[in-house]
Amino acid sequence: MAIADGYMVYLNLYDMQIYTVGKGPSATTVTASPKVSVQGSSVLIEGTVTDIATGTTQKEQAARFPNGVPAVSEDSMSAWMEYVYMQKPRPMNTIGVEVVLSVLDANSNFREIGKVTTDSDGFYTLNWKPDIEGPYTVYASFDGSESYWPSHAVSSFAVDPAPQATTTQKPVAAVPQTEMYVLGIGVAIILAIAIVGTVLFRAIKKRQ
DSSP: OEEETTEEEEEETTTTEEEEESOBOEEEOOEEESSEEETTOOEEEEEEEEEOOGGGGSHHHHHHOTTOEEOOOGGGHHHHHHHHHSOOOOOSSOOOOEEEEEEEOTTSOEEEEEEEEOOTTSEEEEEEOOSSOEEEEEEEEEOOOSSBOOEEEEEEEEEEOOOOOOOOOOOOOOOOHHHHHHHHHHHHHHHHHHHHHHHHHHHHHHHO
């Protein structure tokens, strides 16, 4: 066994492999969907936190974990490493790591919107309803642990104004040309009768 620069190197008599134990790098991802929503709708924020130590790129580990080796909490670390590297059974009570989600909104206000914990697949999700319109930048931050260095990721989405309610106007029925022609004739007849009646009335008055 040898220890240097915070790393321990030893021969594991269980599988006769040489291991290096120490703090390793992590990788965080984040996405937001839909990319453009409307005011009052929710945005789904999701991503992963994975272990990207050199050992995870070995053929066996890369084949068993094609999407990356999930990062786990300190309490789950020992049993998880035995599962990843020593073919031990997968632990059923594995706990992931905490991820802090924040946004930079359209008013240039940077604020935390939630904390989530990844599952045994390294996956996390948060359903969040934006409170103002405009573009957002979303940040996912893993602060690291005794076993992992910190990492973060950035994505974006936008919120458009909610559509305004509009009143539907009833269509005005157009009068066919034939009906307009008949109507015109009828009006002309009524006017002619009125004129004739007026003339006759005046003639009768003069005779009296």
